[in-house]
Amino acid sequence: MSEEQITVAQTPDISLQYEGRVVKDTRVGYSGFIVGAEHLLEIVKSLRDELGFDYLSSVTGVDYLPEGKMEVVYHLYRSIGGPALVLKVQVPRDEAVVPSLYHLFKSSDWQEREAWDLLGIRFEGHPDLRRILTWEGFAGHPLRKDWKEPYFEEETKPFKSRWPEGITGRIEDKNPYNDNVQYPHGFDPETWVPQAEEALYTSAKKIGRDEELHTDTIVVNLGPQHPSTHGVFRMVAALDGEQVVFLKPVVGYLHRNHEKIGERNTYLQNMPFTDRLDYVSSMSNNFAYALAVEKLMGIKPPERAEYIRVMMAELTRWMNHIFSFGFLWNDLGSYFTPMIYALEERELVLDIFEAVSGSRMMCNYFRFGGVARDLPEGVLDKVKELVFERMPRRLDDIDKMLTTNEIVRNRCIGCGVLTAEQAINNGASGPNLRASGVPYDIRRADPYSIYDRLNFDVVVHYHGDVYDRYLTRLDEARQANRILQQVVRDIPEGPIMTGKPAYQVRVPAGEAYGRVEGPKGELGFYIVSNGKPNPWRYHVRAPSFINLTSLEDMCRGGKIADVVLNLGAVDIVLGEVDR
Amino acid sequence: MSDDSLLSSSYEIPPEMQGTVSITSLDKVYAWSRKNSMWPMMFGLACCAIEMIVLAASRFDIARFGMEVMRPSPRQSDFLIVSGTVTKKMVPQIVRLYNQMPEPKYVVAMGACASGGGPFKEGYSVVSGIDKFIPVDVYIPGCPPTPQALLNGLIALTKKVDKERIKTSEWYAKEPEAAVPVPVLGPDLMDPRKYALIYEQTHRPIEPETPVETEQKEG
Amino acid sequence: MTGKGFLRMLFGVFKRFVMTYVEDFRKGKKRYYTKEGIESRRKADVQGIFTIQYPEEKLPVPEEFRFLPFLVYDEGPNGEKDLRCTSCGICAKVCPPQCISIVRTNDPVTGKPIPQPKEFYIDVDICMNCGLCAEYCPFDAIKMDHDYEIASYSRQNNIYDIERLAKPVSYYASIRPTNNAAEELARQEKEALKAAAKKPAAAESAG
Structure with a gap:
């Protein structure tokens, strides 16, 4: 609890400065300030320009159905570090209209679109307020609490139909369509005109048309099935010759309703679901979610558990960066060789994860107040072997093979440049931000767990191009290795859980935002609890999703061949982008 | 594993194929050569796709089964591994890809999601299994199946291919197989084969609410 | 010199290829199809590539491994x-x-x-x-x-x-x-x- 007070004390009390326009959020368990929708723009502008809150990390909505209110929550940070300033705007549910921050912070672009799509909050002034995760024409806003999906059983889990009178058979057999679908009453499928593609293509065609010379642009569609889009990602680009003049990513092809399911699950049940967000680095996802819930519960894991957690998180980071090189050079054209090398190293880390948690990818290892089980015998020796011998050697190998390679240098240097101002404004995080010269690392800027005790450097490079992003990741992998060496040296004996393991945790009412420096960037979980066994709101601030906001800036003006390279250097995982 | 009923075909054997002695002796060579050069499509959907990529890497190495040639184009591939959650937004593309694949073609549903919706089944934008739209040959449970479990599934697929005979194979039939109709994204996903049913359901008179309430009270 | 970095990469790949077979020549058949053989091949200090010969040999799963x-x-x-x-x-x-x-x-x-x-x-x-x-x-x-x-x-x-x-x-x-x-x-x-x-x-x- 005392920590909570310190963080509140560190954020300036802006309710005095903007008296009359801003009031403190006085609900129990909540923090931050409530702003009237009409004052939002001027206050955010003033916060950005005068108080230095120049990094808008997260924008999301909360549907307070009983109060009939819709709340938009903004998390603002200083790019020099420090705790968050939380702003909230409350609007009536039926008429949810909030001014858009698009022109102040471009990072709000996709997040506002998401809030519109899923919650039906209209952002006035947003230039392109289309649906993002579902498709244009979708009926309703699914995250609203009164919206029910086809397979709706009950508001919250556990469902009563499972025990003691268990259901038999599959749920789809009870739906008249035999599948997970429903249609509004009076709907006629024959007269339906699909609208999803139309808006996108017409806006692409308009750009770059030269009326005098009668030149036209060509619209090219990449994905969602494309070998270099890292999954089901799609881009629509308008080309002038070979140059990209317009590029719009289209996401949502892997939208798995993570948040809707998360609000129905109990707190513990969400843990295995977080594995499936960024499925390359599941341990980091576990970490962020555990932190958020622990913040709400006011507990801290014991010392050994903290060390194990950091060990797992850093192994994940190392593995993820190695993996991203493989993908990047695959996109560059060196077909599969670096990829296979990267996967070979990854397997060794996965062996450890499998021995510790039971599964290679979907670890489900963290629990609130600790970890699921202690390290089995022999695992620590394996980690030591890996950390002190294999990892440094392999990193040197990669460095030797790729960093000075002429093809790599020619393709990557100067490609996809993102300046520091752009990176901050676009809400880029992780290696993407640090490659642009902003030394912002949450492990240092807003330390969590035991990172304040560990020695490591915040890696920063200054050109903001693909090559620097690669170098940032390479150096960060080295730093991860350095942290791991300290962790395996110092790991203490002791318990691994605070309290008894329980499948139903009691979480007091309130809100919490837990964030970690994941391998891809700032991974945050915003959780609102109303004291019941299930979270009222469960939002994921996914780094890949927000990093993609910068993709257009990186690609515009470049060649079409570099688009794939830029995408590879952003390092996305679609499970996290679409959730 | 021995499910012979799946392999029988209702198609008639064309007259020019009937009674040719050489076919039966060629059968073995034919099946052997086909099962040892199955080319998968390079097509990943979700988490399972990572395990599929791992399968192509050195530790598990599907090159040992003649499957290492992952083709990004459906025109050159023999089978499709549906590796991950199938969302409603993605179904039209998957069906289109399936239609573009040349016969003979196979589909492997990898993981719980592709087989039957998986853990995300209850959500609003996930379909309950790809077999609602395209025919699936092999189902591999697991979330995600480990690379070895996937290999086990692929071996099951080669076994199935091994059992196929020229005489009974569907793709030498005279009639070309009809393409699977591509679903449309409406207020929800619409399968063209179900338009009549959708119309019928959406134009039913709304049932009065009171009896439902009493039912709930009784329950 | 232009091309030096490129050649270095090719050399790295070639070395990896050779190292895969050096151990095989040294230890012969013992490395395959036995539990000890698999363990010796999957260790962290092994040079070269490790391939499990599924289905003839199966990667032993750790005790905590979970499937269904x-x-x-x-x-x-x-x-x-x-x-x-x-x-x-x-x-x-x-x-x-x-x-x-x-x-x-x-x-x-x-x-x-x-x-x-x-x-x-x-x-x-x-x-x-x-x-x-x-x-x-x-x-x-x-x-x-x-x-x-x-x-x-x-x-x-x-x-x-x-x-x-x-x-x-x-x-x-x-x-x-x-x-x-x-x-x-x-x-x-x-x-x-x-x-x-x-x-x-x-x-x-x-x-």
């Missing part, structure tokens, strides 16, 4: 199956995708529940292999299996029933020896404690 859940039964002296499950429903409650459904047995006469499941279904097309059911089962009755070779040509039978799920405790002990030993020990201690608690009470009542 199964129900443990104790074997009675006459070969009868005594399921440990008491149909308390904790696994069904904790299951994140809610793939477990249990029908509790009720006494036909009194209508009171009997600690024994009548039906127990797991839909493996929904199960996410998270292992929470096994972790929170208070009776050690549901455990995670190691068997991953369950690909099939149809998913009609993918809702596993009690017949398919039940496996003997000897099987459990064979796949998870350490866990089983620890659980047995805990159970014995518990029983000893119970007995110890009973004794003084009995002594008191006698006295």
